Amino acid sequence: MAVEITNFSRLLLLSFFLVLSSTSADNVTYDHRSLIIDGRRRLLISASIHYPRSVPSMWPGLVASAKEGGADVIETYVFWNGHELSPGNYSFEDRFDLVKFVNVVKDAGMYLILRIGPFVAAEWNFGGIPVWLHYIPGVVFRSNSEQFKSHMQSFMTFIVNIMKRDKLFASQGGPIILAQVENEYGDTEKVYGDGGKLYAMWAADMALSQDIGVPWIMCQQYDAPARVINTCNSFYCDQFAPNSPSKPKIWTENWPGWFQTFGTSNPHRPPEDIAFSVARFFQKGGSLQNYYMYHGGTNFGRTSGGPFITTSYDYDAPIDEYGLLRLPKWSHLKDLHKSIKLCEHALLYSEPTHLLIGPLQEASVYADSSGSCAAFLANMDDTDEKWIVFQNRSYHLPAWSVSILPDCKTIAFNTAKVRSQISMVDMMPESLVASKTIEEKGSKGLQWHIYKEKTGAVEKTDFVRHGFADHLNTTKDATDYLWYSTRLHVDEGEKFLINGTQPILMVESKGHAVHVFVNEEIIASASGNGSDITYKLETQVPLKAGKNDISLLSMTVGLQNAGPFYEWVGAGLTSVKIAGLDNGTIDLSSNTWKYKIGLEGEHLRIYSNGVDNVKWITPSLPPKNQALTWYMVVVDAPKGTVPIGLDMKYMGKGQAWLNGKAIGRYWPRKSSINDKCSSSCNYKGKFFPDKCRTGCGEPTQRWYHIPLSWFKPSGNVLVIFEEKGGDPTRITFSRRRISKICSSVSEDFPFVDLENWENAVRSNGEGRATLHLACPENSSISSIRFASYGNPSGACGSYQQGICHHPSSVLIIEKVCLNKTQCTIPFLEGDFSKDFCPGITKSLAVEAACN
Ligand SMILES: *[C@@H]1O[C@H](CO)[C@@H](O)[C@H](O)[C@H]1NC(C)=O
Ligand SMILES: *[C@@H]1O[C@H](CO)[C@@H](O)[C@H](O)[C@H]1NC(C)=O
Ligand SMILES: *[C@@H]1O[C@H](CO)[C@@H](O)[C@H](O)[C@H]1NC(C)=O
Ligand SMILES: *[C@@H]1O[C@H](CO)[C@@H](O)[C@H](O)[C@H]1NC(C)=O
Ligand SMILES: *[C@@H]1O[C@H](CO)[C@@H](O)[C@H](O)[C@H]1NC(C)=O
Ligand SMILES: *[C@@H]1O[C@H](CO)[C@@H](O)[C@H](O)[C@H]1NC(C)=O
Ligand SMILES: *[C@@H]1O[C@H](CO)[C@@H](O)[C@H](O)[C@H]1NC(C)=O
Ligand SMILES: *[C@@H]1O[C@H](CO)[C@@H](O)[C@H](O)[C@H]1NC(C)=O
Ligand SMILES: *[C@@H]1O[C@H](CO)[C@@H](O)[C@H](O)[C@H]1NC(C)=O
Numbered sequence: 001m002a003v004e005i006t007n008f009s010r011l012l013l014l015s016f017f018l019v020l021s022s023t024s025a026d027n028v029t030y031d032h033r034s035l036i037i038d039g040r041r042r043l044l045i046s047a048s049i050h051y052p053r054s055v056p057s058m059w060p061g062l063v064a065s066a067k068e069g070g071a072d073v074i075e076t077y078v079f080w081n082g083h084e085l086s087p088g089n090y091s092f093e094d095r096f097d098l099v100k101f102v103n104v105v106k107d108a109g110m111y112l113i114l115r116i117g118p119f120v121a122a123e124w125n126f127g128g129i130p131v132w133l134h135y136i137p138g139v140v141f142r143s144n145s146e147q148f149k150s151h152m153q154s155f156m157t158f159i160v161n162i163m164k165r166d167k168l169f170a171s172q173g174g175p176i177i178l179a180q181v182e183n184e185y186g187d188t189e190k191v192y193g194d195g196g197k198l199y200a201m202w203a204a205d206m207a208l209s210q211d212i213g214v215p216w217i218m219c220q221q222y223d224a225p226a227r228v229i230n231t232c233n234s235f236y237c238d239q240f241a242p243n244s245p246s247k248p249k250i251w252t253e254n255w256p257g258w259f260q261t262f263g264t265s266n267p268h269r270p271p272e273d274i275a276f277s278v279a280r281f282f283q284k285g286g287s288l289q290n291y292y293m294y295h296g297g298t299n300f301g302r303t304s305g306g307p308f309i310t311t312s313y314d315y316d317a318p319i320d321e322y323g324l325l326r327l328p329k330w331s332h333l334k335d336l337h338k339s340i341k342l343c344e345h346a347l348l349y350s351e352p353t354h355l356l357i358g359p360l361q362e363a364s365v366y367a368d369s370s371g372s373c374a375a376f377l378a379n380m381d382d383t384d385e386k387w388i389v390f391q392n393r394s395y396h397l398p399a400w401s402v403s404i405l406p407d408c409k410t411i412a413f414n415t416a417k418v419r420s421q422i423s424m425v426d427m428m429p430e431s432l433v434a435s436k437t438i439e440e441k442g443s444k445g446l447q448w449h450i451y452k453e454k455t456g457a458v459e460k461t462d463f464v465r466h467g468f469a470d471h472l473n474t475t476k477d478a479t480d481y482l483w484y485s486t487r488l489h490v491d492e493g494e495k496f497l498i499n500g501t502q503p504i505l506m507v508e509s510k511g512h513a514v515h516v517f518v519n520e521e522i523i524a525s526a527s528g529n530g531s532d533i534t535y536k537l538e539t540q541v542p543l544k545a546g547k548n549d550i551s552l553l554s555m556t557v558g559l560q561n562a563g564p565f566y567e568w569v570g571a572g573l574t575s576v577k578i579a580g581l582d583n584g585t586i587d588l589s590s591n592t593w594k595y596k597i598g599l600e601g602e603h604l605r606i607y608s609n610g611v612d613n614v615k616w617i618t619p620s621l622p623p624k625n626q627a628l629t630w631y632m633v634v635v636d637a638p639k640g641t642v643p644i645g646l647d648m649k650y651m652g653k654g655q656a657w658l659n660g661k662a663i664g665r666y667w668p669r670k671s672s673i674n675d676k677c678s679s680s681c682n683y684k685g686k687f688f689p690d691k692c693r694t695g696c697g698e699p700t701q702r703w704y705h706i707p708l709s710w711f712k713p714s715g716n717v718l719v720i721f722e723e724k725g726g727d728p729t730r731i732t733f734s735r736r737r738i739s740k741i742c743s744s745v746s747e748d749f750p751f752v753d754l755e756n757w758e759n760a761v762r763s764n765g766e767g768r769a770t771l772h773l774a775c776p777e778n779s780s781i782s783s784i785r786f787a788s789y790g791n792p793s794g795a796c797g798s799y800q801q802g803i804c805h806h807p808s809s810v811l812i813i814e815k816v817c818l819n820k821t822q823c824t825i826p827f828l829e830g831d832f833s834k835d836f837c838p839g840i841t842k843s844l845a846v847e848a849a850c851n
Helices: 002-022 056-068 097-105 146-165 194-208 271-283 329-342 344-348 471-475 495-499 756-761 809-817
Strands: 028-030 036-037 041-042 046-049 071-076 085-086 111-117 176-181 216-219 228-234 250-254 289-297 355-356 360-368 371-377 388-392 394-396 401-405 422-430 451-453 463-466 481-490 504-507 513-518 521-527 534-542 546-555 575-580 584-587 592-598 630-637 644-647 654-658 659-668 701-706 717-724 732-746 770-773 781-790 824-827 843-851
Touching: 002 056, 036 422, 046 056, 046 111, 056 097, 071 289, 085 176, 097 146, 097 371, 111 146, 146 176, 146 194, 146 216, 176 194, 194 216, 194 228, 271 289, 271 329, 271 401, 289 360, 329 401, 329 644, 329 756, 344 360, 355 388, 360 388, 371 388, 371 394, 422 644, 471 481, 471 592, 481 575, 504 513, 504 521, 504 546, 513 534, 521 534, 592 654, 659 701, 659 843, 701 732, 732 770, 781 809, 781 824, 809 824, 809 843, 824 843
Parallel strands: 046 071, 046 289, 071 111, 111 176, 176 216, 216 228, 228 250, 250 289
Antiparallel strands: 028 036, 036 041, 355 360, 360 371, 371 401, 388 394, 422 732, 451 630, 463 592, 481 546, 481 592, 504 534, 504 575, 513 521, 513 546, 575 584, 630 717, 644 701, 644 732, 654 659, 654 717, 732 843, 770 824, 781 843
């Protein structure tokens, strides 16, 4: 009996222990070198994924891809205006389910950095602060305003408390190892006078008083107080030092790409340069580096900031907007992370020796007491490669590169040598297919239903006033749209009516965009751009004798998200004049204007499912090039599981919804053909957002991501509001798929199998060199479009044979790879032997198609 009881209590004890250990708290502290988690210094790779920029069904996959890519940590902002919809009214629905997101990270066994802000910038509407807060008397954002501080504190406390409630801080057994208060305030602080610093210090104290049991950080806060770690945000942070020798060197934002604004070309940051920046950071004592963004995602609905930030927030990030791995960026960084992790112990537990080994070459050696040694060899020369001697061995350093030697001898990785596969992505159009379930008359094919929005504020007026009301003060961002309408009487005797000329309408505005209607016809549109949000418009205006209705549909395209006092910028018309009348130029600015806030369709919530008070009409063909038109169509889901974009190239400007969910603003606005584009991108030298742009003369954003989880098999309601005119019959879904893959290997660089580092080092780095090709899941290699063993040149998509070419290259690869999802080809052995073309440095390049 006694024995049984003992066994029973052992069992109890055991299960008690299991419960404890599964939620065991992590003690997160830090010293000058790094964060210390449970007594162990940690070298951490972090990846920004913003929860509302994708959908919950995508979160586990995105987080898993980050983990597979070598990240230990997910970093996210908290988006105040997505949570506190009106004072004290909190929401955590769907994409804004923050607790669920943190738990996804926890379940993946990863850490999380919670950047509460609550100001976030982030190319997010109004920088993340609720618009209603601007209208509370006495509030000045991010200043020593008592009203602002009180709302900020309530929000921060609310967020901290729900994290505590669900035990999500590491100190409670959760994944959150760091939290951030404020955001990039250091450069702005002075503009706010003495109150700026007071506010920053108040924010830090208020954060510390939350007692979360993990450290607080403030990025770009050069005067952060002793107990808060100041961190770096930039393209490069190797030269950064925190403001105290007792704080670790943390990089909260390394930008692996850049955001886009409607009407500009598309920025790209080359993977070689990102890897260079990261390797330099760890070489120079960094201990935590975060990619902002690792998955940028989508600014659904009206969440994008700006003005003019695109609906896509792809960011040229390692995971693309649609959730597909961007290769070689993702995989090159994965190799980098693996190499850095091989150095972790030596890096964290030794004092480095940095030596100049050339005018622009630097070696750093970390040798710890356990005998492990790691070295970084950097060549900062942005043009020339260099041979150097390091510890009696000679090494080739490509220009603008860092070599990582986890044993101080063998190069595991060089930032300029991309070994991984390149994937080329296509958007394959797929026509909309009418849903038969709802469209009883299924045989009729696609049926567009339309609802014509009323022009102007004449019929339904919200208010009348002399002169111009500020657009934002009027809409308070409940909608993008504000109508301004006035009337002009034209005398029959006006000369222009007789002599056949047209007067000129001149409009000036604070932004962001406008469509001008005269007597119900659209006559012109104007908008600012990412560098100048104001605009001026001059256009001929077809006036008639008698009364003329002049209506301007003013709109915002994402509110300001950063800059001192950004909440006061405002929007809307500032001047409207007409020149060329007998009386000269007349100024309509101080006329009586009728105003209408928002669209009729918005008031009717025409985009929601199951709205029955809307009188759609169903013409046999939908009208083209017609302004102010709502279009609706009921369609089947596209087949398959490939991500979907909505092709809006042939539409004008507006917004789109599927099944009541806001896809976002669309605007296939083109960048100038003369914008700064480059056909190839030189990774060498300091990166800046204008360095490697593509798509000049093309729409900045043609496709709009629709998450697969928003579709049902059939009966999907697609609603479009077109402002100025387009051709809805040319709208298609497009499947985003990897169509081509390329891979190459070369003899001139040592190959080390990172997966198998110990063996590789034992065999002196002489690992078997191979070329690897892999199509996405459920597809296979359908053809070999190029293959050359010899000295081929060029890049993926434009490879060319050199003077040395193995004539059976294509056949050999086909034999191994055709119809396979993935394949591996030996290099410098077998068919592709070392003896071929003696004296020539050989490489193998392959381009294959997947389907
Ligand atoms: C956490 O770790 C620090 C040093 O790393 C130590 O001083 C402190 O006592 C630990 N706290 C807890 C609660 O274990
Ligand atoms: C909270 O905000 C939502 C969205 O604006 C609104 O529908 C709801 O009525 C509000 N609730 C309260 C209690 O104010
Ligand atoms: C390099 O060679 C010199 C001379 O042979 C020797 O004294 C030194 O120990 C060597 N250094 C290393 C790191 O192997
Ligand atoms: C026509 O009349 C308008 C208004 O008086 C005047 O501004 C314009 O110069 C005239 N054009 C011609 C071609 O006479
Ligand atoms: C933005 O607009 C300003 C003023 O109209 C113009 O000078 C500038 O060139 C435009 N920039 C771009 C990128 O189009
Ligand atoms: C908007 O309204 C605020 C008062 O709520 C006022 O202080 C501000 O000047 C207005 N802005 C503009 C641009 O008119
Ligand atoms: C032109 O000016 C005269 C004199 O000020 C005024 O009576 C008349 O109404 C004006 N006409 C228009 C079209 O504004
Ligand atoms: C691959 O196909 C299987 C079976 O049809 C399916 O369950 C899975 O989701 C597909 N995977 C992808 C990535 O499409
Ligand atoms: C690949 O598949 C195609 C179509 O199924 C077939 O015709 C061809 O013979 C296959 N090729 C190889 C090398 O297996």
